[in-house]
Amino acid sequence: MKFLLSVLFCFAGTAFIAKSQELPLIPLPEKVTYGTSFFAINDQTSISLPRDKADWELIKLFAEQFSEILKEKLITTVKEPSKNTIVFKIKEDLADEAYLLDIRKDKIEISAKKPAGWFYGWQTLTQILRLNLQAGEGAVFKALSIADKPKFAWRGLMIDVSRHFFDKDVVKRYIDQMAKYKFNVLHLHLTDNQGWRVEIKQLPKLTSVGAWRVPRTGYWSGMPAAEPGEAATYGGFYSQEDIKELVKYAKQRFVDIVPEIDLPGHSLAFVASYPQVSCTKTPQQVLAGDPWNATRTNVVCVGNDSTYTMIDQIITEIAAIFPSKYIHIGGDEVTRNYWSNCKVCQQRIATEGLKNVDELQSYFVNRVAKMVKAKGKTPIGWYETLEKGLDTGIVQMSWKDEKGAVKSSNAGQKVILTPAFLTYLDFYQGDPYLENAPFTVNRLSNSYKFNPLPEGINIQNVLGGQGSLWTEQVPNERKLQFMTWPRGFTLAQNLWSKAPKPNWADFVKRIETQLPLLSMDSVNYSNYFYDPIVFAKKDSVGNVVLNIDTEVPGLTVYYAFDDTDPDQFYPRYKDESISIPKGAKNIRMVSYHGNRQKSRIVKLPIAELKRRAKL
Structure with missing residues (x-):
């Protein structure tokens, strides 16, 4: 009925x-x-x-x-x-x-x-x-x-589950949303300085020790270090049965889960579990936030054969529980001074006829890649500029910008693009003063500009691209969703669609029709793309003046300097510089479409805007 x-x-x-x-x-x-x-x-x-x-x-x-x-x-x-x-x-x-x-x-x-x-x-x-x-x-x-039909074979999203652990039910719900928009790869960043998240039965301390750190809440930078005797109770890991369950669930939705074991840097959780794997051999603790000092060793000793024995044990078990043809082996942001001061690593340089620690990193990456290949898998690594050439069978994941992908693709290597300033989902979406995300901005309109085929690239060697969500400032599922959507829509469009790309105004309308579907699914999302964006500069006589813009065409911005919350009956911004009244402490702004409020009220201190004008 x-x-x-x-x-x-x-x-x-x-x-x-x-x-x-x-x-x-x-x-x-x-x-x-x-x-x-x-x-x-x-x-x-x-x-x-x-x-x-x-x-x-x-x-x-x-x-x-x-x-x-x-x-x-x-x-x-x-x-x-x-x-x-x-x-x-x-x-x-x-x-x-x-x-x-x-x-x-x-x-x-x-x-x-x-x-x-x-x-x-x-x-x-x-x-x-x-x-x-x-x-x-x-x-x-x-x-x-x-x-x-899809434009690219690799249409991915990455979740960093090391900085904050997300249980298998959270991952399943994430997969559900990915699949609805035709993503087909979930890249799991399983290990880093802040936690080891996958069971390795031959090395049980990786999860009994490496999966746990002291509990901390708040801003990542400057997080208080562990106190003497403080228990490590925050964290978690996936058992091998959990992984098999997730893999099956993803496969039913045509999503391939690609594991990443980040080596040889980003390895403090590994070193805390087995100190003998490092150059210093000193006891370490899993990092609770992002404070760093010279006593912390987050790099494995690449001169010692026992390191490779342990890594091979890890790769063997990872290959057995993840049916994906790919295993990501990391390779980025390595602090090589440990190797410079390590007699074992220096001996390895001499034995292998290497010039320096840069070539030693290439040696390490190639040796681990050989292990991956021996298991019938294809290795992936974060693109790094290294002096000695890497195995061309390693898929290069270009993250700093697009130049690495262009270079590697023309050298015959397969590439995946995730250029940070266009695809990183941990970058903030609104005014930096109001957000706690690290690094820099990647607004919705900016992520829509992502082109997986930049000029000069060898198209035949491009597997596709992905959005990457590092979770330093993402402590729970709601924030995980908030940072993914609606920027995930722009990635889905750029990685799947072979149709002519619509203009930005048209795509915004499409996004607006999709947002209620996210709400129907109880999925959180950001609406910061409606926020007014203020620019501060000095005029010809040295006074600071303000200009206001919006990402979304057709919005009207209203503002106030008197510390009251504006609505559509307040002064309207008219596309010209506005002066700051004497005595004003803040500007508050809000965007409307007709009589409907679209943005939050954005409140910024005048002192902050004057600081920006000086820059």
Whole structure:
């Protein structure tokens, strides 16, 4: 009965659907052709199971998802009814992840070469349904044909689970959201100075010691160090059974979990567990925040053969529990002065005929990469400029900028792009004075500029790209979501869509239609992209003046200097420099679209703005 009422209501609203020139999908499909009829789901609609029983589990998962959205159970049948059905077809001439979605008056048909294509076609269909329901249009689909396939094979997001640990249920919910927007790689940064997060049975201290640190809350920089005798109670790790469960869950959603063991730097949790792996051999504690001093050894001794024995034990177990073809071995930000002062490392340099500690790092990375290859896996490393060449079989993950990817791709290496200033999701999204994120800004409009194919790159060697979320300032799931969305939408668009890229104003409208879907899923997101952005400068006579802008076109900004909260009845900013009244301590700003408030009230001290003007 609910279905029928919904259908009746929807046909009353088809005039609205007919006026819609384009569905606000993210990512945009490659090609969409719209028809004039409608397919309406009702209590007799069925989902036809494909011939191969091996695919039934997947299709039944689809049925469960649709039933949950509609609050009614859909019928699954081994037959293919002539009408009022959703069917899945095999089409051998399509690419592996490509799909065709055909919505007609009598049926919905999803065609693909492989189940991955069915999955992505289903995500598109589900997104259309959710958008329709959100718009009050019910379970009615406008007739259309979509031909779609991804631009890149690697469409990733990375979570740093070392700085803060996120349990397997949090990771599952993250995977759910990734899959809805056609991401297919979850890169887990499993080890760092602040925690070791995966069980290695041959080296049990990695988790009994390395997974725990003293509890601290607050800003990462300057976090108080451990006190004498203080217990390490904050942290956690994934057992190997947890990993297998996560891998299975992700695989059902066509997400590949790629593990990272960060070496030879970023290794304090490793060293705290087994001090003999370092050059100094001195006892260490897992780092609670980001204070650093010369007594802390976060780099492994790369001259000692026993180090490689332990690493091989780690790689062996990682390869066994993660079916991904890739293992990330880190390789960035290594403090090499430990090796300069280590007799064993200096002897290794002499024995191997190396020039210096830079070449010693190349030696280490190549040797660990060989271990990874011996397990039938492909190694990935963070791009670093090193004097001695690296094994060209190592996939380079370019993070500082795009130059590393251009260089490596033209040297014959496969590359993945995650340039920090465009894709790092730990960078702040609003005014830096109001945020506690480290480093710098990566606003939503900036992340939309990410181009995984920068000028000069060898396209044949580009696997794709990812957004990377380091979690120094991300202590819980809500902040994890907040830092990912809506910037994740821009990454999904740039990594999947082969369609012409829409302009920024059009994409903002698409984002705005997607945000209520995140709310429906109880997923947190940032709306800082609506915030007014203030610029301070000195005028010709040396007075500080202010200019205000917004990321989103068409917003109106209202402001106040009198320490009251402005609304649409306050002074309106008119695209010209404004002077600071004498005695003013703060400026408060808010953006509106028409009569609707869009941003939070942004309050900034005048002293801070004058400081910026001097810079």
